[in-house]
Amino acid sequence: MTTMSCEDHVSRNRQGSLCRQRRSTHALPDRRKFLQASATSLGLSSVSGAITSLWAGQEGRGISEARFELPRGRVPASFIIDDSTCLVNMGHFCMPQFATAWPNRPNYKKPWKQWPREIPDAFVREFGEWCAEHGVKGKYSIVPYPACVGWLDRVLPGWSRRELLASLKLVRELMVPNWDIHPEMITHTRVIDLKTGRPMEEIHSGTMENSYPQEKKSVDELASYLAYALRILKNCDLPCEGITTPGGFGNRVKQELSLAVGEAVRDVYGTELPHYFKYVAGPKESTVPRLENTKDNGRDLSRAVMNVWAGTGDWFGNWDGDREPQPDRYCNRDATAGQMVDRIQKREPAMMLCHWPGLYSHGTRKGFRAFQRVILSLEGRFADELLWMKVSEVGRYYAAKELATIRYAARTVHVDTPYGTPDCTLAITGPPPFDPVVVKGSKKQRLRRVGRRADLVEGSHFVDGETCWVCFRLEQGQTAVVV
Numbered sequence: 379m380t381t382m383s384c385e386d387h388v389s390r391n392r393q394g395s396l397c398r399q400r401r402s403t404h405a406l407p408d409r410r411k412f413l414q415a416s417a418t419s420l421g422l423s424s425v426s427g428a429i430t431s432l433w434a435g436q437e438g439r440g441i442s443e444a445r446f447e448l449p450r451g452r453v454p455a456s457f458i459i460d461d462s463t464c465l466v467n468m469g470h471f472c473m474p475q476f477a478t479a480w481p482n483r484p485n486y487k488k489p490w491k492q493w494p495r496e497i498p499d500a501f502v503r504e505f506g507e508w509c510a511e512h513g514v515k516g517k518y519s520i521v522p523y524p525a526c527v528g529w530l531d532r533v534l535p536g537w538s539r540r541e542l543l544a545s546l547k548l549v550r551e552l553m554v555p556n557w558d559i560h561p562e563m564i565t566h567t568r569v570i571d572l573k574t575g576r577p578m579e580e581i582h583s584g585t586m587e588n589s590y591p592q593e594k595k596s597v598d599e600l601a602s603y604l605a606y607a608l609r610i611l612k613n614c615d616l617p618c619e620g621i622t623t624p625g626g627f628g629n630r631v632k633q634e635l636s637l638a639v640g641e642a643v644r645d646v647y648g649t650e651l652p653h654y655f656k657y658v659a660g661p662k663e664s665t666v667p668r669l670e671n672t673k674d675n676g677r678d679l680s681r682a683v684m685n686v687w688a689g690t691g692d693w694f695g696n697w698d699g700d701r702e703p704q705p706d707r708y709c710n711r712d713a714t715a716g717q718m719v720d721r722i723q724k725r726e727p728a729m730m731l732c733h734w735p736g737l738y739s740h741g742t743r744k745g746f747r748a749f750q751r752v753i754l755s756l757e758g759r760f761a762d763e764l765l766w767m768k769v770s771e772v773g774r775y776y777a778a779k780e781l782a783t784i785r786y787a788a789r790t791v792h793v794d795t796p797y798g799t800p801d802c803t804l805a806i807t808g809p810p811p812f813d814p815v816v817v818k819g820s821k822k823q824r825l826r827r828v829g830r831r832a833d834l835v836e837g838s839h840f841v842d843g844e845t846c847w848v849c850f851r852l853e854q855g856q857t858a859v860v861v
């Protein structure tokens with residue numbers, strides 16, 4: 379927990395507005411800001427720490443602290459699935475193409491011909507329904523021209539037209555409600571020449587999406603490539619607010635890539651806050667999403683993009699579906715150890731990663747069973763602590779948390795934010811009793827009381843001693859919460 383520093387306070391007084399103070403903290407994604415609107419009138423301007431102690435003697439008068447908490451007071455969790463698409467088993471189809479481009483790598487010399495060419499829709503249905511039952515949400519890639527097998531908006535050789543359309547319909551109906559859909563570039567194998575729509579003639583690492591581009595590319599060039607992938611999914615009537623990079627795509631142009639994501643996703647889908655998945659945090663790195671490309675100290679968000687990180691490796695069946703799952707690395711049976719447990723205990727987004735062929739495991743579904751065990755273990759210990767969200771929802775929540783300005787005076791908290799978010803949760807400390815009402819323009823919403831923090835949902839509050847937790851749908855602009 380951070381308290382307001384002396385410098386913040388002075389800066390607010392000097393600027394005569396809160397904007398400056400808020401905007402200057404963008405570099406610190408999860409910094410919590412506590413401002414006391416009435417501190418000035420009490421003559422506080424220079425002594426750090428004095429505010430808290432002075433307020434300790436003024437408790438009868440109003441709020442002494444208000445902070446942006448985690449959504450519904452829970453740790454956000456998300457399941458990031460790479461290398462999924464319709465019907466095509468990317469393990470089977472990518473392997474020979476990777477082997478041609480990287481002839482010396484032994485891990486590309488596996489018996490792919492013996493592996494199933496299809497991951498059937500029956501498996502998508504089983505997986506999607508099980509996840510819906512257990513509330514699991516996240517990101518599900520749809521590679522639009524998977525391993526150059528066929529165009530999902532045109533024809534998928536090897537499957538009938540009816541099968542392709544049914545597969546897309548299944549994704550729209552079963553997956554879209556709980557999962558962000560991302561293109562994982564165009565093919566996940568060969569780089570496509572956008573002028574001809576054909577794979578580049580030469581085959582080497584430089585013409586594979588996994589390691590593309592090998593030289594500097596402009597933001598516009600990259601954006602054109604991303605937009606090409608996005609448009610295919612748009613033709614399939616699939617919504618997208620972000621993209622996933624295949625393997626090392628964009629490693630040499632990280633800054634341009636981030637800008638290109640914003641440009642392409644806004645261009646094709648008109649998304650307010652595009653996001654992307656590329657990076658995996660090491661055990662000591664944070665999984666808090668990074669807000670990028672804000673300009674003018676955050677006043678200009680027209681290019682803003684959320685960079686959403688994973689917080690685990692893939693420890694199910696790997697990208698080719700050929701590895702023995704190691705579920706304990708995510709979470710052991712009694713949920714006392716594992717990377718997901720560590721993230722939850724740090725109260726950082728628990729972003730779990732895997733590859734779709736690794737859940738199917740060449741048809742044995744070993745990876746899927748290991749995944750189910752992980753989820754059941756997490757439920758066993760953390761049912762009241764976790765909130766499964768789409769990755770876009772995690773990104774949006776942290777964008778609001780980072781950019782919202784919170785001020786308070788007497789018994790009113792004022793929130794001003796450029797992004798709204800569902801499940802906005804504030805912890806407000808002050809003298810009880812509490813009867814919180816959210817005021818937005820002429821609308822007023824009284825928040826009903828729940829008996830446990832774990833029961834917090836939008837439209838409710840929970841009282842814990844002198845702290846009142848309020849949960850409501852935060853809309854863009856100014857909102858007042860009167861407690």
Ligand SMILES: [Zn+2]
Nearest residue numbers: 460461624625
């Ligand atoms: Zn991938």
